[in-house]
Amino acid sequence: MNAALFAANLKTHMKNFFSYGIGSVLYLAMIIWIFPSVSNTDMEKLIRQLPKNLIEAFNFTSGISSADHFVANEFYGLLYLLIMAIFAITTAVKLIAHHVDRGSMAFILAAPQSRVKVALTQAATLVFGLLLIAAIMTVGGWLVALAILGGDGIPFAPFFRLNAIGFLLFYAIAGYAFFFSCLFNDEKRALSVASLLTLVFYVLDLVGRLSDRLDWCRHLSVFAAYRPQDLLDGTAHVAATAIGLFAAGTALYLIGIALFSKRDLPL
Amino acid sequence: MCGHDCWRQAPLVHQRVGYLPGELAFPEGITGRAFLRLMAGMRGTRDEKRRDALLERFQLNPDIPIRKMSKGTKQKLAMVAAFMPDPAVYILDEPTSGLDPVMQKVFADLILEEKNRGKTVLMSSHSFREIEKTCDRIAIIKQGRLIAIEDIHTLQRKQRKIFEVTFGDEEAAKRAAANESFEPTRRGRTVDFVVQGDYNAFLDAIRRESVVNVSVHEQDLEDIFMDYYAGEGDVR
Numbered sequence: 001m002n003a004a005l006f007a008a009n010l011k012t013h014m015k016n017f018f019s020y021g022i023g024s025v026l027y028l029a030m031i032i033w034i035f036p037s038v039s040n041t042d043m044e045k046l047i048r049q050l051p052k053n054l055i056e057a058f059n060f061t062s063g064i065s066s067a068d069h070f071v072a073n074e075f076y077g078l079l080y081l082l083i084m085a086i087f088a089i090t091t092a093v094k095l096i097a098h099h100v101d102r103g104s105m106a107f108i109l110a111a112p113q114s115r116v117k118v119a120l121t122q123a124a125t126l127v128f129g130l131l132l133i134a135a136i137m138t139v140g141g142w143l144v145a146l147a148i149l150g151g152d153g154i155p156f157a158p159f160f161r162l163n164a165i166g167f168l169l170f171y172a173i174a175g176y177a178f179f180f181s182c183l184f185n186d187e188k189r190a191l192s193v194a195s196l197l198t199l200v201f202y203v204l205d206l207v208g209r210l211s212d213r214l215d216w217c218r219h220l221s222v223f224a225a226y227r228p229q230d231l232l233d234g235t236a237h238v239a240a241t242a243i244g245l246f247a248a249g250t251a252l253y254l255i256g257i258a259l260f261s262k263r264d265l266p267l
Numbered sequence: 268m269c270g271h272d273c274w275r276q277a278p279l280v281h282q283r284v285g286y287l288p289g290e291l292a293f294p295e296g297i298t299g300r301a302f303l304r305l306m307a308g309m310r311g312t313r314d315e316k317r318r319d320a321l322l323e324r325f326q327l328n329p330d331i332p333i334r335k336m337s338k339g340t341k342q343k344l345a346m347v348a349a350f351m352p353d354p355a356v357y358i359l360d361e362p363t364s365g366l367d368p369v370m371q372k373v374f375a376d377l378i379l380e381e382k383n384r385g386k387t388v389l390m391s392s393h394s395f396r397e398i399e400k401t402c403d404r405i406a407i408i409k410q411g412r413l414i415a416i417e418d419i420h421t422l423q424r425k426q427r428k429i430f431e432v433t434f435g436d437e438e439a440a441k442r443a444a445a446n447e448s449f450e451p452t453r454r455g456r457t458v459d460f461v462v463q464g465d466y467n468a469f470l471d472a473i474r475r476e477s478v479v480n481v482s483v484h485e486q487d488l489e490d491i492f493m494d495y496y497a498g499e500g501d502v503r
Contacts, residue, residue: 004308012296103292107302107348110288111309112281267288 002113002121009125013091017129020087021136024080028137029144031075035067036149053210067145068154072228076162081202081223084133084170089194091129092177093187095122096260101187106267115261119182123253126174134167158232165238168245169226173198175252182256185266222248282310285349289360289391291341299329299336299344306348314353321347324373338365350377357381359390363397375400395485399423424464429484433457435477446472 047055096119099105108118138160146153177194184190201221208218218224225245230236271279293302303318322329325343336344342365349357363371378388378401392398398405399419406416430449434440434456444451449460449469456479462469 002309004305007308008294008297008301008305011301012294099294102295103288103290104294106286106288106290107293107306107345108309110281110284110286111306112278112311113309114278 001124002117005108005113005118005121006125009095009122010128013094013125013129016087016091017132018136020083021133022140024083024133024137025140025144027079027083028071028075028141029148031071031079032067032145032148035070038070053212067149068158068232069229071141071145071154072162072232076166076228080166084130084166085173085195085198087133088126088130088170088174089177089191089198092126092174092181093190093194095126096178096181096256097184097187097190100185100265100267103267105265109265109267116257119257119260123178123257126178127171127253130167130170130174134163137166138163158234161234161238162228162231165226165231165236165241165245168242168249169222172222172225172245172249172252175249175256179252179256179259182260182263283355285352285354285357287345287349287357287359287362289364291345293333293341293344295334296332298332299327302333302344303329303348303351307351310352312352314351317353318347318351321350324377325370339367339370342366343370346374350381354386356387357389359388361392362390363392363394371397395426427461427463427486429486430460430462430469431457431482431484432460432473432478433480435479439476443473443476448472 096105099108109115141163142153142156142159145159176197177190180190180194184193201223204217204221205223207214208216208221208224222245225241227236231238273280294305297305307313307318325347327340327343327347329344329347333341333344342362346362349359363374366374382388382401388401390398390402402419404416404418405422407414432443434443437456440453440456440458444453444458449462449472452459460469460473
């Protein structure tokens with residue numbers, strides 16, 4: 001880790017970290033705000049009549065009777081994944097491949113710091129961003145629910161669990177995005193390969209949910225580790241999932257860093 | 268370099284080297300000052316006096332965003348970043364590209380000073396003028412291979428200069444052009460002479476006539492080397 005580089009990174013990316021964090025909380029607020037108008041209405045009865053597979057595919061298994069489940073389904077099931085995937089991939093690519101592609105990595109590497117240190121600092125910046133956004137969303141989301149719904153809002157412990165696993169999921173996704181960022185000289189290629197892989201993972205997960213016969217597809221995807229409803233209900237294997245995601249992510253960062261420190265760069 | 272492995276002990280080597288890239292691409296969205304702070308921070312140096320002296324010398328205002336800087340200003344900023352840590356060795360890739368003549372002079376003076384302080388300077392260039400004031404030895408690289416290393420004075424002697432001399436009248440020009448030893452070509456009152464090192468003989472040849480004007484055209488570096496090595500076969 002290099003403090004000066006980390007500080008410069010934060011200066012460049014801090015605005016981004018906050019806009020993603022606060023933007024997500026605003027989306028969350030919108031979802032919570034519309035909850036009372038769809039809860040226990042005809043719409044729910046209508047959804048109940050859909051085929052079982054579709055209900056499962058679109059995260060409606062527990063209906064829309066409670067605010068926290070509605071949030072888990074409607075926000076953490078889709079929008080959150082989209083927002084965070086974009087953030088994780090673009091930031092990972094900006095931190096390494098972008099500098100290599102533009103040539104500004106030449107200045108950074110000319111300093112008497114080992115490449116391992118430089119890459120480690122960039123990875124730390126990425127993880128710090130993810131952590132900051134997760135913190136903003138956990139605290140901000142909970143406060144927003146409290147303000148809009150009144151009473152107890154949504155229970156904090158399950159909501160925290162959901163955000164913590166969400167953070168670890170994107171720790172792993174940012175891990176492979178960072179790996180590609182270290183691997184490719186071309187920024188666009190790193191971006192497209194990481195995006196494509198994420199899309200494939202998502203489609204595998206969706207297909208697995210739609211069809212019982214293709215259930216095995218889900219296990220090929222990183223999203224298998226992430227079940228918003230089960231996380232809220234406490235029925236997921238939280239500890240095992242957390243350890244698995246953390247280990248996979250860490251391994252990817254380390255491989256990326258090792259690769260970057262040995263590679264011939266076009267500078 | 269300096270007894271260290273350039274790859275495995277890269278940080279130790281970089282500590283002793285000031286580097287100016289040929290293609291300048293700065294990190295985005297920061298001011299010149301923030302960039303210099305980053306560079307100093309990554310080196311662990313806090314020598315603001317040297318930084319400010321260099322900024323003063325190059326007349327550079329570091330408080331504007333880098334993306335608003337002109338090419339010359341960016342070049343000056345990169346120059347300050349390279350010289351700031353006061354390293355033992357400088358590696359400069361086409362250092363004067365984009366600099367105006369005044370700044371080129373400032374740069375040449377700075378190089379001479381650093382040289383007198385015992386620093387090693389390694390720089391690449393396409394212009395003879397740029398390096399003849401500052402360099403001791405010149406190496407030429409062709410198609411990725413080092414083909415020659417020469418002392419600058421040897422090269423200066425080998426450099427062919429075209430003296431374009433205008434005489435008082437056509438008769439004087441004809442008389443001067445009669446001396447074949449400097450490959451004269453006459454156009455009316457003006458004669459081009461090719462001179463290579465033997466300046467005294469050349470001056471003797473023209474001083475009896477009335478000379479109205481003299482201008483000198485220098486060969487560029489590549490032509491000098493092409494001439495110099497013409498007899499030594501194809502370098503490939």
